[in-house]
Amino acid sequence: MEDKEKKPKRKIVPNKTKMPEQPPLERVKNFKEVPLGYSEDQAVEEATRCIQCKNRPCIEGCPVEIDIPDFIALIAERKFVEAARKMKEKNALPAVCGRVCPQEVQCESKCTLGKKNEPVAIGRLERFIADWERENKMVQTPSRPAPRGKKVAVVGSGPAGLTVAADLAKLGFGVTIFEALHKAGGVLVYGIPEFRLPKAIVQAEVDYVKSLGAELVTNAVIGNLYTIPELFNNGYDAVFIGIGAGGPMFMDIPGENLNGVYSANEFLTRSNLMKAYLFPEYDTPIKRSRNVAVVGGGNVAMDSARTALRLGADAVYLVYRRSREEMPARAEEVHHAEEEGLIFKFLTNPIRIVGDEKGNVKGMECLRMELGEPDASGRRRPIAVKGSEFIIDIDTLIMSLGTNANPLLPQSTPGLALNKWGYIVADEENAATSLQGVYAGGDIVTGGATVILAMGAGRKAAREIAKYLS
Numbered sequence: 016m017e018d019k020e021k022k023p024k025r026k027i028v029p030n031k032t033k034m035p036e037q038p039p040l041e042r043v044k045n046f047k048e049v050p051l052g053y054s055e056d057q058a059v060e061e062a063t064r065c066i067q068c069k070n071r072p073c074i075e076g077c078p079v080e081i082d083i084p085d086f087i088a089l090i091a092e093r094k095f096v097e098a099a100r101k102m103k104e105k106n107a108l109p110a111v112c113g114r115v116c117p118q119e120v121q122c123e124s125k126c127t128l129g130k131k132n133e134p135v136a137i138g139r140l141e142r143f144i145a146d147w148e149r150e151n152k153m154v155q156t157p158s159r160p161a162p163r164g165k166k167v168a169v170v171g172s173g174p175a176g177l178t179v180a181a182d183l184a185k186l187g188f189g190v191t192i193f194e195a196l197h198k199a200g201g202v203l204v205y206g207i208p209e210f211r212l213p214k215a216i217v218q219a220e221v222d223y224v225k226s227l228g229a230e231l232v233t234n235a236v237i238g239n240l241y242t243i244p245e246l247f248n249n250g251y252d253a254v255f256i257g258i259g260a261g262g263p264m265f266m267d268i269p270g271e272n273l274n275g276v277y278s279a280n281e282f283l284t285r286s287n288l289m290k291a292y293l294f295p296e297y298d299t300p301i302k303r304s305r306n307v308a309v310v311g312g313g314n315v316a317m318d319s320a321r322t323a324l325r326l327g328a329d330a331v332y333l334v335y336r337r338s339r340e341e342m343p344a345r346a347e348e349v350h351h352a353e354e355e356g357l358i359f360k361f362l363t364n365p366i367r368i369v370g371d372e373k374g375n376v377k378g379m380e381c382l383r384m385e386l387g388e389p390d391a392s393g394r395r396r397p398i399a400v401k402g403s404e405f406i407i408d409i410d411t412l413i414m415s416l417g418t419n420a421n422p423l424l425p426q427s428t429p430g431l432a433l434n435k436w437g438y439i440v441a442d443e444e445n446a447a448t449s450l451q452g453v454y455a456g457g458d459i460v461t462g463g464a465t466v467i468l469a470m471g472a473g474r475k476a477a478r479e480i481a482k483y484l485s
Contacts, residue, residue: 029132032061034139039354043324046209049351050114050139055093058143062091065135068127073137076125078471079112079178081105083122083137090140099148100155102141107181107227108174108220108470110149111203113142114212116467117345149219156226160187165484168193168251169229170237170424173201174466175257175457177224178473179480184227186481191251192224193235198288201259202458203466205288206280208318210325211348214287238424243431243453253452253480256439257473260458262419266310270368271414275302275376279311279319279415286322301326304411308332308379310365311415312342315463317349319413320357332407333357336364336384336397360407362386364397368412378406418463428453438462446476454480 035051036042042049053061065087073083082101089098102109118138126134148154166189169176177199180190198204200217225231237243237258246254263278265271285301307323309316312335323331333352335342338361342349353359362384369378383403386395420437432440432449441448441455448455456472458464 027066027128027132028064031064031133031136031139032057034136039351039356042210043355046325048213049210052146053139053143055095055147058090058140058147059093061136061140062087064128065091066128070127072125072127073122073135076122078121078467079106079474081122081141086144087135087137087140090144095144095147095151096153098144099153102144105474106141106470107178107224108466109141110145110216111174111212111220112467112470113138113140113145114216115203115207117465119346121467149216154219154223156223157185159228160185162189163187163484165189165252166191166250167480167484168237168246168254169257170243170254171195171201171257171259171457171459172199172221172231173257173259173457173469174203175259175469175473175476176201176255177221178470179255179257179454179456179477180229181224181227182474182477183480184224184229186477188481188484190229192229192231193237193240194231194233195236195258196288197233199231199233201257205261205284206315206318208283208287208322210321211318236423238427243424243428243450247452252484253454255446255473255476255480256424256448256453256455256459257457257469258421258424258459259469260418260420260438260463262421263414264416264419265414266365266416268365268367270370270376273368273370273376274374275304275411276368277411277413279309279315279413280418282319282413283315283322286326302411303327304409305329306332306407306409307411307413308334308360308365308407308409309413309415310334311417312337312344313415313417313463314344314348316413316415317344317352319415321348321352321355323411323413324355324357328411331357332360332409334360334363334365334379334381334407336362337394338362338386341386341394362397364399366404369406376410376412378408379412380404380406418458420459420462425459436462444475445479446472447479452483 086098086101123134169192172194199221203217307328309320367380371377383400384397387398390396439455441460446454446456454476457469
């Protein structure tokens with residue numbers, strides 16, 4: 016009996032296909048997107064790195080359960096239309112996810128190839144296929160199913176709300192999205208800067224969700240315009256709350272009421288949603304600063320600092336009380352910020368903001384820190400070094416310390432269970448709250464987290480709402 020012919024051993028390409036970017040000295044003077052995306056050939060080259068392993072661990076790492084190996088195999092075969100359709104079976108916002116989701120700690124961290132080499136660039140391929148579909152005018156709306164005769168109110172049009180709306184509309188439910196602001200997108204439009212997530216792309220994703228049959232009502236503050244009980248009285252059979260967590264946090268140190276102190280929320284909302292960076296073309300003013308400090312170490316702090324650089328500051332300091340290793344920001348964002356000239360002040364903690372005789376910020380007094388034993392978060396606790404006080408000269412300070420729950424809707428909803436921080440208590444598996452027919456997900460449940468985790472919560476909620484209404 017002859018030996019079976021052996022298949023030639025597949026050649027492993029160890030490194031990701033590089034994505035072209037704007038050069039640092041050029042991009043720091045504009046608000047255009049930093050990574051420029053893959054060409055068709057680059058995407059195919061990267062897709063062929065996927066070894067199509069049998070156990071498909073990358074899917075486990077995806078909160079919205081995208082069939083990752085399947086859409087990558089279609090890209091490798093240059094079946095771009097089919098790849099886009101496969102992606103959108105599970106994800107209504109792929110152009111957003113491909114840009115802002117932390118794939119390095121989710122799907123890519125599980126990639127089999129990544130055990131010995133760089134993992135497949137799943138996020139870059141997701142972005143490529145979403146952009147290719149849109150740019151080639153191949154976006155297709157699935158045929159609508161017969162109406163179920165049941166209506167769902169979705170409060171908030173951020174990533175959680177858009178996901179719930181898309182999934183339920185595709186199942187034939189009547190869906191109305193209520194958005195408090197004048198633009199849909201939630202944190203995608205007010206929080207994430209243009210150079211990381213162009214607003215035209217968010218709008219295209221919102222338009223796709225609307226094309227599925229979801230109705231959008233803007234300038235609608237639920238808790239004020241209608242309460243949750245009133246929504247039920249107006250004919251809605253279920254309600255999903257995805258209002259995010261937009262309340263600012265401060266340190267409660269002297270000088271926080273001086274002119275020139277912003278919360279990151281206010282600073283980014285002025286710049287992103289209200290287009291202050293295009294002043295006077297748009298009439299929202301924003302302070303033009305020379306020396307800016309941003310306090311914090313997350314992605315929002317990075318966004319604030321990189322925005323301040325683009326608004327023309329001479330120096331921008333990122334002040335963080337732990338070391339670089341403990342920073343929660345994505346490695347890619349830190350790398351881009353370093354390239355752009357951000358000045359990092361690690362192991363530094365503000366204790367006082369110094370003002371001039373007119374009540375404007377002129378400096379920030381800080382203490383140097385050292386790291387002690389790990390705390391509850393698993394990160395080493397920062398401890399002040401006595402007598403190490405020093406002052407950084409600044410004229411603008413941006414506090415990026417996380418967010419609080421907005422109390423308006425929860426407090427106007429009798430019987431809605433909240434935790435001690437004011438966030439809505441919802442079941443992790445099915446998004447159900449303490450009120451029958453009311454579901455919640457995203458940052459209003461978890462506190463500040465990622466876009467894709469909010470979308471994952473939205474997907475679970477949609478599944479449960481569909482069950483409840485059936």
